[in-house]
Amino acid sequence: MIITIGREFSSGGRELGRKIAEELKIPYYDKEILVEISKKTKYSYGYIEHFGETKPMPLFPVKLGVSFSNEKTDANLALSLDIFEATKAILTDLAKKGDCVIIGRAADYILEEFKPLRIFVYASMEYKIKRCREKGQEDDVSNLTDRQLARKIRSIDRQRRDYYEFFSGKDWGDRLNYDLLINTTDLDIDSLAKQISGEIKRKK
Amino acid sequence: MIITIGREFSSGGRELGRKIAEELKIPYYDKEILVEISKKTKYSYGYIEHFGETKPMPLFPVKLGVSFSNEKTDANLALSLDIFEATKAILTDLAKKGDCVIIGRAADYILEEFKPLRIFVYASMEYKIKRCREKGQEDDVSNLTDRQLARKIRSIDRQRRDYYEFFSGKDWGDRLNYDLLINTTDLDIDSLAKQISGEIKRKK
Numbered sequence: 001m002i003i004t005i006g007r008e009f010s011s012g013g014r015e016l017g018r019k020i021a022e023e024l025k026i027p028y029y030d031k032e033i034l035v036e037i038s039k040k041t042k043y044s045y046g047y048i049e050h051f052g053e054t055k056p057m058p059l060f061p062v063k064l065g066v067s068f069s070n071e072k073t074d075a076n077l078a079l080s081l082d083i084f085e086a087t088k089a090i091l092t093d094l095a096k097k098g099d100c101v102i103i104g105r106a107a108d109y110i111l112e113e114f115k116p117l118r119i120f121v122y123a124s125m126e127y128k129i130k131r132c133r134e135k136g137q138e139d140d141v142s143n144l145t146d147r148q149l150a151r152k153i154r155s156i157d158r159q160r161r162d163y164y165e166f167f168s169g170k171d172w173g174d175r176l177n178y179d180l181l182i183n184t185t186d187l188d189i190d191s192l193a194k195q196i197s198g199e200i201k202r203k204k
Numbered sequence: 205m206i207i208t209i210g211r212e213f214s215s216g217g218r219e220l221g222r223k224i225a226e227e228l229k230i231p232y233y234d235k236e237i238l239v240e241i242s243k244k245t246k247y248s249y250g251y252i253e254h255f256g257e258t259k260p261m262p263l264f265p266v267k268l269g270v271s272f273s274n275e276k277t278d279a280n281l282a283l284s285l286d287i288f289e290a291t292k293a294i295l296t297d298l299a300k301k302g303d304c305v306i307i308g309r310a311a312d313y314i315l316e317e318f319k320p321l322r323i324f325v326y327a328s329m330e331y332k333i334k335r336c337r338e339k340g341q342e343d344d345v346s347n348l349t350d351r352q353l354a355r356k357i358r359s360i361d362r363q364r365r366d367y368y369e370f371f372s373g374k375d376w377g378d379r380l381n382y383d384l385l386i387n388t389t390d391l392d393i394d395s396l397a398k399q400i401s402g403e404i405k406r407k408k
Contacts, residue, residue: 178385183383
């Protein structure tokens with residue numbers, strides 16, 4: 001059983017994935033994937049963390065087939081494609097090794113042939129802001145107004161959407177690409193994880 | 205606790221709703237709503253069953269504000285609006301009476317102020333066709349090829365989408381309008397109902 005979790009930023013997807021993995025006693029891959037990509041390519045961890053889940057930019061030269069590309073564009077595109085190819089190879093390796101939970105990176109699409117349980121997690125902006133402040137994943141959160149924080153959250157989600165849609169050709173967060181979509185607003189992630197993993201255990 | 209269930213045709217939404225209601229020992233409203241609408245308006249049950257979950261057609265005169273409407277158009281529009289107003293009044297009455305499960309009819313939108321648990325149920329076309337043949341909800345199903353049946357299913361869903369979007373102004377089946385979206389493909393509706401109602405009981 002491979003479980004993939006797509007998620008809006010700060011909606012609790014990562015926590016949900018980690019807890020499901022703990023309950024099921026199976027590996028959980030998130031940042032670990034970045035380390036592997038870094039090993040497999042010539043790019044540093046920090047570089048991959050920054051570029052790993054974005055789409056190639058700008059797209060004009062590629063889409064229009066016009067040759068006004070420049071060195072920087074070509075390099076960016078090559079970088080994105082390199083990283084995506086490495087991601088594909090690593091995720092496939094991980095899935096072959098056995099049951100696991102994988103966060104983000106269009107894993108639901110990449111691992112299609114393994115018929116994963118595809119979960120998507122989202123929440124209201126109000127809740128995501130609250131959660132982001134409580135969890136303090138971002139160092140500079142306390143300096144931001146709610147409005148600025150909302151903009152930041154939207155911008156990260158836009159990157160995830162662009163990455164997903166560029167590589168998979170499908171709509172990020174559209175029910176048709178998932179088995180279960182959960183609005184985590186005001187939900188207890190702990191009990192949600194227990195419930196989902198309980199159901200998975202029951203079925204095995 | 206009001207539970208609303210939006211659903212693709214033949215995805216098992218009605219069965220899921222009925223079983224959740226049974227588990228929770230609360231009323232379940234589906235066709236019952238049509239009876240009430242029929243009582244509250246001058247339209248027959250059959251008429252409402254046919255027109256009750258469709259959008260007013262054609263929309264041109266209304267949208268463009270141009271007066272090339274004719275009697276038939278005006279009558280259709282009036283009918284749809286009448287039925288929608290009656291639906292609103294009835295659903296609000298039912299929700300005020302207490303906990304219940306309501307199927308379709310943009311109840312999630314109409315009953316927004318009651319903060320319902322908003323579920324949306326969908327499935328693969330292959331599964332919906334299989335289910336439709338097994339359940340035999342439609343008399344003439346056996347005479348249809350898979351292709352014809354798929355067209356029929358899509359057409360019913362298009363009506364539901366149009367109804368929902370016309371009256372709510374929101375996207376039918378878009379995660380942002382729901383708390384939980386479940387792909388029922390190959391799932392056991394019975395155990396799904398038990399799981400969801402179990403969680404609702406636990407929270408109360």
